[in-house]
Every structure is written in structure tokens, then in C-alpha cells.
Amino acid sequence: MTSDTARGSQHLASGAAATSADAARLRTPSRLTRQHFALYRGYLDGVSEAQLHASYGDAGTDVRATRRLIDALRDTLSVLARRARDTEAAHLLRLRPGSIPLFEPSPAAAAVPTLDDFRERIDPDGVYGESELLALYEEEYPPNTSPALDRRVARNARLRRRQAEALARMEASLAQDPRQDHPIDGWFEPAVTARLTAAGLTTIADVIGLIEKRRHRWYAAVPRLGPKGAQRIVDWLQLHAHALQHSLSPLVLLPRRQWGPEHAALARHAAASENDALVMAPLEALRVPAALDGSRGSNRAGANARFDTDIRAIFAWLDAHSASEHTRRAYRREAERLLLWALLEKGKPLSSLDGREGAEYIDTFLPDPQPASRWVSARRGERHVSSWRPFGGPLSDRSRESARSILSAMCEWLVREAYLATNPFAGLARAASPPVFDSAGRTLDLQQWQTVLQSVTREEYTFSEHRDRLALLLAYATGLRRAELAAATTDALSVGRLRGVDGAVWRLAVDSGRSSPRTVLLPPVVVDALEENLALRGLPGPLACAAGTPVLAQARGGQPITPDGIGKIFKGIFMRAAAILDARAPGSGRHLRKVSTHWLRHTHSTHALGHGAELREVGAGLGHADLSTTSLYLQQEDSGRFLGVEKLIRHASRPKKHS
Known part of the structure; x- marks a missing residue:
């Protein structure tokens, strides 16, 4: 069992009930995932129920919930195996741990511990596999061999192997990976499904969209869904992020006031390689290919500046001139927009822009950022979501004048710092007259x-x-x-x-x-x-x-x-x-x-x-x-x-x- 599987499987969502051939109705998964099979494989390998619950159980329940899930999985797999006419699998998968011991000590070896006791002493955390554990056991307690004992050991080893093969066959034919277009019915508990459906959420993609839109209090839009239930849904989405081809940012569920510059999701990325594709992203997450990083910009003053790329130069300017967080956000917004425009629209680094392009940016692009699908966000979004865009719409004359003033000051500072040779915004006419303050x-x-x-x-x-x-x-x-x-x-x-x-x-x-x-x-x-x-x-x-x-x-x-x-x-x-x-x-x-x-x-x-x-x-x-x-x-x-x-x-x- 991998640690990722153990951590991620803590919040398996069970679905509708199923009926075994001769038992009462039990709460069983209507969709079997690979995590269900990992849980049952650990059970057949003899891992204790307490340890299985710690690795796979719902944090909001006790070990009895995991025990019931194991019983439900045993009945479900047996029924499905009989339906598939796999009689051997139906029989082998119902055998409980201990019914096929890998080693049977002779009656004379009363002082020799059982394999389970040996496991508890040597490997309480379940690090070793069965074959490794058995080798360690036989090394410390060599068996008293006899033809009858050898036959039993060989028979049990064959049965364990066939049991593992039967479970693998069932997993190959039954295990499903969720997709975003799947209906939520069957992937979550019926009660949770009913609450999500009442909020208009019918597919997994709908749930993901609501979380990214409403962020850390998204569950407030779902009747009778509290923070604990919401956390279990989020854990399930993170567990299946690879299959869903979508990972929730760690910041989605974190209130903005708790964000810090040290947060991993806000960390600055290293420069990208030449072959990396350039995609729209905020400044702190932007990956710029080496050919466009500004180290060889045509407007560079030389190679002796304190910083060698456009992004490093921008951050140095922000660090030197942002007395408050509010000012830093305003300055970062304008520098970020200009850098992205230079990279994505002009195909060049910021340190290659000239006066003509500076005027084009202020007078032509900012009044109507096009194409809108690339530049303008349909709704306000946080910087860490994939739908983030740098503009909310066209800029007014006053906003363009603010951008011109900030960018001209930034480039003038970069000239003084010997990073840029000239200021591409120098001499550019005002975009708007200064407003008259009406106190x-x-x-x-x-x-x-x-x-x-x-x-x-x-x-x-x-x-x-x-x-x-x-x-x-x-x-x-x-x-x-x-x-x-x-x-x-x-x-x-x-x-x-x-x-x-x-x-x-x-x-x-x-x-x-x-x-x-x-x-x-x-x-x-x-x-x-x-x-x-x-x-x-x-x-x-x-x-x-x-x-x-x-x-x-x-x-x-x-x-x-x-x-x-x-x-x-x-x-x-x-x-x-x-x-x-x-x-x-x-x-x-x-x-x-x-x-x-x-x-x-x-x-x-x-x-x-x-x-x-x-x-x-x-x-x-x-x-x-x-x-x-x-x-x-x-x-x-x-x-x-x-x-x-x-x-x-x-x-x-x-x-x-x-x-």
C-alpha cells in the first residue's frame, strides 16, 4: 500500500445499498474504486481492522464503519463473482484472514509465536509485505519440516496466490475511475448526493465549479451540508485528482486573510525551459521560457544589473517601492499586465519593448483588451484558479492614466538601476487629465x-x-x-x-x-x-x-x-x-x-x-x-x-x- 493511497483513501464515499444472495440489505458502494480494492486487499493480507480504519476509514467515524464496509465489500464481490460465473473467486474472496495460513507450526513448537504475533512485534506499522514478513519469520523461527507440513504450506501458498489473482481479476473488470462528466449519484453517499442535487449539482464537474467559485465557504450554497461533510467531498476530489484531470489549489479552501507569501501555491516558479509552453498565469506562478525571460532583451542596458530577468526586475521594483500591501497589489497588477501583454501579444520580453509599443499598450490595448477570451475574466476569480485573467473589462481613461504613471515610474527606476537602456513610456501623453478633488x-x-x-x-x-x-x-x-x-x-x-x-x-x-x-x-x-x-x-x-x-x-x-x-x-x-x-x-x-x-x-x-x-x-x-x-x-x-x-x-x- 502506498502512503498516497493510505492518506487519500481516508474519505471513501459509499453509495447505494446492495443485496447479497442470502443476507439483509447492506450499505455497499454502487461504484467500486481502486481504493475499495486496496482496502479489501489489506484485509485479506491480515492487516488489523484498527490499522485499516486508520489508513482508509472516515475520520468522522470509528472502526465499526470500516468493519461494515469490509463486510459489504465481501458480500458485493462474492455476488458479482457468481454473476460473472467466477465460482473460484466467489469462494476465495469470502475466506477470512487466517483461514489460509502461510505457515503452520508443529504442535511441539508451543513457544514459537504465531505469524500475527510476530507481525505485531516486528512490523506494527505494516511496512513489510507478506513474503518479506514470512522470510523474516522463517529466519528467526525455522520450521520443523515434514512431508505433511510441506504439503499444507504449499497448498496454502497456492490458495493465497489464487485469492490474490481472483481479487486482481475483479479489480480489472469492476474498478472505475471517476470523470468530471460522471453524475454524482453513485460516487457519494445517498444523503450527500441528495443535498448536492438539491443545490443544482448533478455532475462532479458541477461540484468542482461551485468549490472554485465560492471558495472556502462553498458548502453554504448546499442545503444541510456542513463543513465536515464538505471536507470529505474535497478530500475525495483530491484523492481522485489524477483521474479527474483537475487539482484543487490548496488556496481554494483557505480564507484570503490566511494566505501568506510562504504558501506553496504562491511560491515563485523557477524559469521554464525553452520547450515549456507559455500560458496565462499570475506573476508569482508565471513560467517564462528562457528565450523570453528578458536576459537578452533588446532594450537591456547591459549585463551588469543586479537582476537578470524581467520577473526578477519587477519583483525587485515591487520590494523597493511597495510601502503597503494595497500599493503592492496595485503596482503588481500593472506590471503583470504589461509583462503578459509583451509575452503573449508581442512575443517578446518586457525588456524589448520600445516607445511605439508602449504607446500601443496604453492607447490601443488597455481601452479594449482583445481577444477578450484570453484577457478578460467572465467573473471575479482568485489568482490561483485556472480561469484567472488579468482584466475585468476595458479600462477607463483614469485607469489607463494610472497604469501609464505606474509603468513609467517602474521603467524609469529600471533605467536608473541599469537594467533598461530607455524608458518606453517616457514622453507619453497623459491618458486623462488629473481628477479634481471634490471634498x-x-x-x-x-x-x-x-x-x-x-x-x-x-x-x-x-x-x-x-x-x-x-x-x-x-x-x-x-x-x-x-x-x-x-x-x-x-x-x-x-x-x-x-x-x-x-x-x-x-x-x-x-x-x-x-x-x-x-x-x-x-x-x-x-x-x-x-x-x-x-x-x-x-x-x-x-x-x-x-x-x-x-x-x-x-x-x-x-x-x-x-x-x-x-x-x-x-x-x-x-x-x-x-x-x-x-x-x-x-x-x-x-x-x-x-x-x-x-x-x-x-x-x-x-x-x-x-x-x-x-x-x-x-x-x-x-x-x-x-x-x-x-x-x-x-x-x-x-x-x-x-x-x-x-x-x-x-x-x-x-x-x-x-x-
Whole structure:
């Protein structure tokens, strides 16, 4: 038995019931796979049921399930052998282990252990085959030979050989390999088949497609199928990956937040050989033939650069210029698209592109990537699936301008690094005029802010309601990005004094990776809300919490909320506030329905500056490297920003008096 078979067979799926000639109905496989025969071969070889269950059994069951499967296989094989008029196989395959001993000790050899006892002592893990084990046994305990004993040994050896041959005949005629176009009926348990069918899945290909589309929570689309049942189906698909000619990526069932650069499925491949076919793949998995890898590109500055191929040059640029993961993804996307276009459309390495081709890429290809079947994905897909494509559709003028700017900066850096001789994007006209920043159009006015804050204010809160209010207060008071909100932890908090402010002042350290670390101020109303939220979680005060305690936590388990989860929280808040405005005056909530998390950053800046906060201090809190960016919010000391935001929050939180 190979280790692959032993591991993979742990989750064999049994099908419909079959009836033996003279017994009650038993749960038997309606399709016999090679793993079923491997299990029964181990049983006939005398492997213990406990070991067979450990190697072949379902992890969610005990040894009794494997014992029942063995009994069902014995009856099924016997019935099928009789139907095939193979009487010998029908008889031999029903013989239980021990009924054909390979060696029978004489009565005088009472102290000599049995072969089974010898196996347990010498080979508990089942490493040796029967012939090897027998040779070791006879070497340690030479048999007392006699003509009668020799005849019995020879007879039993013949019977064991004929038994093995009978099982091989049955396997050759009955064992089936699954194919993607096979109906799921017969390959999975009837109950599982019914659940998959209820979800509209009729073939194995349908199941594979759903898994790749929905990823790690694919089973949520199948009624009454939980994670354990889903895992058994996935294990079965991985076991039969060769026969199905499809392997699920290890990342299909792993949440994106658990992906790491060290994951094997994301590892960079070595350069391909001259004969390897070039196929569409993301940058980290792209295999480029040596003739196209850029080592001999016509636009190379020379052979003395720190990197010798286009892919290595791109990764070096990404490592040098990606201060944050968000920036790295944006830069990688543009470099990846250009490299693939050069390889697949122009048939040359990126380091052979010239100015004319740079203009063609920006002005002709990006507005309409063709052929669409090669470049455009029909639906959003993860990078590790075979259907991945680098585009979601044609690029707008603003997106093309972003691509031009990023690629020109990349090639200029490669020129400075003596990798490229010239920048193919140098002097290329802008694809679009820079957008005019409209802070007013993406900011909540005071009345809208008051409506939003009042929409999350309650007399009594559930945990989720209180958490959402804390998130809103924290975002408005600090101007943090959603990724920074998601990453905020209590060990980043500190307490100090601030000139012009009575009482202690709380600060939150922020390290987004975009710029140098900074701190933001937390008004007392935000600190009060945080202390209340921690109490709801059964935690002590902010400074007494364990390291890594998230400021904003999930309702179940207290785990950090992802940046996407933060966005969903705010989208729900704004939609509910919009409904309140619409109830007062139909159509008045239209503006709030367009609000995103980033609008709170604009609102924080505009309100703080409007209340007299200093431009330099607001820019520092936002993490702006250039004050010209902060000045876009205009229509001056830390204490002005701190006290102004606190006053706006408390005013908006005050319940309105109704006449």
C-alpha cells in the first residue's frame, strides 16, 4: 500500500445499498474504486481492522464503519463473482484472514509465536509485505519440516496466490475511475448526493465549479451540508485528482486573510525551459521560457544589473517601492499586465519593448483588451484558479492614466538601476487629465453627520449595535482608513497630557506601512465607548487587555474584523441613516446611499479644519506626507482638532427634543 493511497483513501464515499444472495440489505458502494480494492486487499493480507480504519476509514467515524464496509465489500464481490460465473473467486474472496495460513507450526513448537504475533512485534506499522514478513519469520523461527507440513504450506501458498489473482481479476473488470462528466449519484453517499442535487449539482464537474467559485465557504450554497461533510467531498476530489484531470489549489479552501507569501501555491516558479509552453498565469506562478525571460532583451542596458530577468526586475521594483500591501497589489497588477501583454501579444520580453509599443499598450490595448477570451475574466476569480485573467473589462481613461504613471515610474527606476537602456513610456501623453478633488461632494455636512450618528444611538445596545457605534465614532474622530481601523489594537493605546486640555488624553499609535508611524487622538466620548465595548466582551480596561486585543471585534469569538468587514459595517450604517432621511422627506437620503468608509475620513478632515484645527496637525493625523494634500479639505495646534471633534460628536449624540 502506498502512503498516497493510505492518506487519500481516508474519505471513501459509499453509495447505494446492495443485496447479497442470502443476507439483509447492506450499505455497499454502487461504484467500486481502486481504493475499495486496496482496502479489501489489506484485509485479506491480515492487516488489523484498527490499522485499516486508520489508513482508509472516515475520520468522522470509528472502526465499526470500516468493519461494515469490509463486510459489504465481501458480500458485493462474492455476488458479482457468481454473476460473472467466477465460482473460484466467489469462494476465495469470502475466506477470512487466517483461514489460509502461510505457515503452520508443529504442535511441539508451543513457544514459537504465531505469524500475527510476530507481525505485531516486528512490523506494527505494516511496512513489510507478506513474503518479506514470512522470510523474516522463517529466519528467526525455522520450521520443523515434514512431508505433511510441506504439503499444507504449499497448498496454502497456492490458495493465497489464487485469492490474490481472483481479487486482481475483479479489480480489472469492476474498478472505475471517476470523470468530471460522471453524475454524482453513485460516487457519494445517498444523503450527500441528495443535498448536492438539491443545490443544482448533478455532475462532479458541477461540484468542482461551485468549490472554485465560492471558495472556502462553498458548502453554504448546499442545503444541510456542513463543513465536515464538505471536507470529505474535497478530500475525495483530491484523492481522485489524477483521474479527474483537475487539482484543487490548496488556496481554494483557505480564507484570503490566511494566505501568506510562504504558501506553496504562491511560491515563485523557477524559469521554464525553452520547450515549456507559455500560458496565462499570475506573476508569482508565471513560467517564462528562457528565450523570453528578458536576459537578452533588446532594450537591456547591459549585463551588469543586479537582476537578470524581467520577473526578477519587477519583483525587485515591487520590494523597493511597495510601502503597503494595497500599493503592492496595485503596482503588481500593472506590471503583470504589461509583462503578459509583451509575452503573449508581442512575443517578446518586457525588456524589448520600445516607445511605439508602449504607446500601443496604453492607447490601443488597455481601452479594449482583445481577444477578450484570453484577457478578460467572465467573473471575479482568485489568482490561483485556472480561469484567472488579468482584466475585468476595458479600462477607463483614469485607469489607463494610472497604469501609464505606474509603468513609467517602474521603467524609469529600471533605467536608473541599469537594467533598461530607455524608458518606453517616457514622453507619453497623459491618458486623462488629473481628477479634481471634490471634498465637499464626498463629505457629510453637519446635518447628515448628526443623522448618521443618531441612527446608531440607542437606549440599550446589543453587542453588534454598540460595536458599530464605536466604529463610527472612532472613524470620525481619527480619520483612519478602514485597514487602519481593522488593525487597531488596545496595546497601541497610551495616555498622556495635552496643553490646553483638562484631564488625560488618549492616543492610538497607527502604523499603516504607507508612511512613518503616527498617533491619533481619541476624544473622551470615544474612550468611553471603547471601555463600554470591552466590558460587553468581558474584558478589563483598554490598558489591561492582552496584547493584540482588537479595538473592533467580531460578535462571535472576539476576533478582529477584516477591512472588508469594516466596510460592510459602515455601508449598513449609512443605508439605515438614508432610510431615516427618506422617511422624513422622500429622496433626501440619496446622498447617504453613496457613502463609503473613506467619506468619514473626508468628513473628519473637513469638520476639523472648519472648526479651527491647524492644517499641519490634521495632515499629521491623516498620515499625509504633503500638506498640499491636506489643504484640499479647506473651504490652527493639536488641541483645536481634539476639542473640535469632541464637541461635534457630543452635539450630534444629544437626543433631540420634540414638542
